[in-house]
Amino acid sequence: MQVRIWGCRGSYPVSGADFVRYGGNTSCIEVQVNDTLIVLDAGTGIRPLGQALCSPDSHIKTNRVHVFITHTHWDHIMGFPFFQPLRDIDTYLTVYGLRRSERPLEETLAGSLGKPLFPIPFTSQPARTDFREVDFYTTFAIAPDVQVTTARLNHPYRAVGYRISSPSGSLAYVTDTAPFDQILFGDEQVSWSREERTLDEHSRETLQRMHQGVLDLMVGADWVIYDTMFEPEEYTKRPHWGHSTPDHAIGLAAQAQARHLILFHHDPHRTDREIDAIEGRYRARAAEVDLMLSAAREGLTLTRESDQ
Amino acid sequence: MRVRFWGVRGSIASPGPKTLRYGGNTSCVAVESDAGDLIVLDAGSGFCPLGDALMKGSFGKGQGNMTLLLSHTHLDHIIGFPFAPPVHIRGNHFTIYGPAASREGLEELHEGLVAPAYSPVYTLDNIGSTLDFRRIPDEPFVAGGVQITAQRFPHGVGVFSWGFKLTERGRSLIYVPDVEYQYRHGVVSNEPTESIHSLDEAVAFVRDADLLIHDAYFTLHDYVPGWGHCRTQHAVTLAEAGNIKHLILFHHAPDRSDEEIDALIADHRDDLYHRGAPLRLDAAYEGMTIQL
Numbered sequence: 047m048q049v050r051i052w053g054c055r056g057s058y059p060v061s062g063a064d065f066v067r068y069g070g071n072t073s074c075i076e077v078q079v080n081d082t083l084i085v086l087d088a089g090t091g092i093r094p095l096g097q098a099l100c101s102p103d104s105h106i107k108t109n110r111v112h113v114f115i116t117h118t119h120w121d122h123i124m125g126f127p128f129f130q131p132l133r134d135i136d137t138y139l140t141v142y143g144l145r146r147s148e149r150p151l152e153e154t155l156a157g158s159l160g161k162p163l164f165p166i167p168f169t170s171q172p173a174r175t176d177f178r179e180v181d182f183y184t185t186f187a188i189a190p191d192v193q194v195t196t197a198r199l200n201h202p203y204r205a206v207g208y209r210i211s212s213p214s215g216s217l218a219y220v221t222d223t224a225p226f227d228q229i230l231f232g233d234e235q236v237s238w239s240r241e242e243r244t245l246d247e248h249s250r251e252t253l254q255r256m257h258q259g260v261l262d263l264m265v266g267a268d269w270v271i272y273d274t275m276f277e278p279e280e281y282t283k284r285p286h287w288g289h290s291t292p293d294h295a296i297g298l299a300a301q302a303q304a305r306h307l308i309l310f311h312h313d314p315h316r317t318d319r320e321i322d323a324i325e326g327r328y329r330a331r332a333a334e335v336d337l338m339l340s341a342a343r344e345g346l347t348l349t350r351e352s353d354q
Numbered sequence: 355m356r357v358r359f360w361g362v363r364g365s366i367a368s369p370g371p372k373t374l375r376y377g378g379n380t381s382c383v384a385v386e387s388d389a390g391d392l393i394v395l396d397a398g399s400g401f402c403p404l405g406d407a408l409m410k411g412s413f414g415k416g417q418g419n420m421t422l423l424l425s426h427t428h429l430d431h432i433i434g435f436p437f438a439p440p441v442h443i444r445g446n447h448f449t450i451y452g453p454a455a456s457r458e459g460l461e462e463l464h465e466g467l468v469a470p471a472y473s474p475v476y477t478l479d480n481i482g483s484t485l486d487f488r489r490i491p492d493e494p495f496v497a498g499g500v501q502i503t504a505q506r507f508p509h510g511v512g513v514f515s516w517g518f519k520l521t522e523r524g525r526s527l528i529y530v531p532d533v534e535y536q537y538r539h540g541v542v543s544n545e546p547t548e549s550i551h552s553l554d555e556a557v558a559f560v561r562d563a564d565l566l567i568h569d570a571y572f573t574l575h576d577y578v579p580g581w582g583h584c585r586t587q588h589a590v591t592l593a594e595a596g597n598i599k600h601l602i603l604f605h606h607a608p609d610r611s612d613e614e615i616d617a618l619i620a621d622h623r624d625d626l627y628h629r630g631a632p633l634r635l636d637a638a639y640e641g642m643t644i645q646l
Contacts, residue, residue: 061399070369128366149471235480314402
């Protein structure tokens with residue numbers, strides 16, 4: 047398994063001298079397991095990925111692409127129409143995302159990524175595109191040596207966490223999510239005030255189930271890519287935004303005995319120097335619990351060999 | 355008027371080392387009038403850093419006032435709006451002119467932009483500021499001390515994008531971010547008849563302006579007919595025919611690197627110099643500021 051980051055910015059893409067080393071593109075990760083090509087989220091990072099896949103010296107020779115969408119907030123889908131393999135009639139794309147009773151995944155994606163927001167719907171491009179809706183807490187195989195497990199994340203309108211497992215490596219992709227104690231996010235908007243909140247028993251049980259599900263995705267994983275948009279003091283002001291801190295991520299990764307934690311979904315205002323400082327500070331903390339830690343940056347490539 | 359560029363890219367944001375000098379944010383140009391009014395042309399991803407900057411002034415206190423002119427509603431011209439902090443501050447006021455059959459249509463489109471499936475905002479009702487949506491009028495209108503004239507331009511088959519002319523104290527600028535002239539390879543019957551079609555027709559709209567900010571998505575070599583964008587040479591031809599003083603090439607293709615834009619500008623300037631043409635020509639970059 048080889049994992050490569052193409053976009054690690056949260057909320058919206060950013061450009062400029064402050065964002066050169068970690069990059070300004072929004073969520074997109076490429077996972078390669080032998081001939082199986084997996085793409086996690088279709089933020090603006092999927093555009094340079096598509097160009098690399100279509101270049102004559104492409105590192106992978108397959109026209110079969112599995113795209114897993116955590117949720118359909120703009121920063122996770124807005125690059126899709128610019129994914130160059132869509133223009134190739136030989137491309138066969140399967141798009142996975144949450145099954146929702148009120149609206150098919152295809153309609154949510156194709157309906158928005160077409161007129162009047164885009165010149166042409168991406169489903170009318172030459173590539174063959176299938177949609178496969180998934181439920182929380184399921185496991186299925188997409189190739190003889192590749193399994194995918196899903197879990198529910200704590201984010202407005204809900205999001206899916208994925209684990210990709212193969213004999214050559216395992217990856218947990220956990221973004222976007224709040225921690226699992228203070229607020230339960232669902233499809234309805236959560237109104238938030240600074241007063242102490244009390245959760246009813248059902249909400250507490252649901253959060254507990256989510257907490258366990260996320261731990262299950264992460265258990266013994268080679269890599270955990272986790273939403274760490276906030277620093278602790280920022281989280282205190284915005285617990286209702288549905289994002290976590292490195293502290294939350296380290297706690298869970300250590301408990302799950304994962305090997306390497308990747309801080310992901312950087313706040314759009316976070317400069318390269320600030321991310322350097324965050325990485326340095328938390329790397330020391332993670333080492334105390336025998337956990338490798340890196341901040342995600344565009345171009346970061348992970349294999350078991352390179353992690354040694 | 356004082357013009358500042360916050361996003362100069364077309365289609366999709368393309369941050370990275372290759373686009374560092376000209377910038378990777380999508381369309382957004384802020385115009386501050388001599389009278390102090392703020393008029394913003396399009397709300398692509400460049401609208402986010404503009405929003406951050408505005409928070410240091412009256413918008414941070416909930417006393418800001420902006421007229422936003424949307425050329426069209428492709429995502430690269432509207433995506434920044436829901437993310438910009440001033441939009442969420444109670445007391446701020448946005449008058450948003452956009453292309454739609456009705457005022458309600460424009461509001462509905464923005465409602466869709468922040469719907470739960472796409473945004474944690476959920477609904478426009480949660481946006482703290484006041485949003486006053488308006489259909490772009492066919493007649494000239496005013497925002498503060500600035501007179502605004504709008505004109506439809508063809509932007510691919512069956513699609514049009516508005517161009518705007520802003521005039522204050524005898525100075526004028528034209529903004530035409532997305533245009534493909536004389537597209538005749540496909541069916542054009544869906545184009546509204548009010549739209550201009552050819553470069554010749556565009557000359558009358560731009561004539562004698564001090565500044566022309568114009569689509570420069572394609573070069574002679576990579577032009578794709580039907581994609582709704584012109585070649586840079588079209589912008590130069592229009593500027594010269596219209597007696598424009600200063601042409602700004604804008605809406606660069608996402609993959610156009612800093613070096614490529616440098617070379618493109620050098621080629622056009624060489625050509626102008628050898629013909630003795632008086633036109634001043636530059637490429638838009640993030641942070642570029644022009645006083646008119």
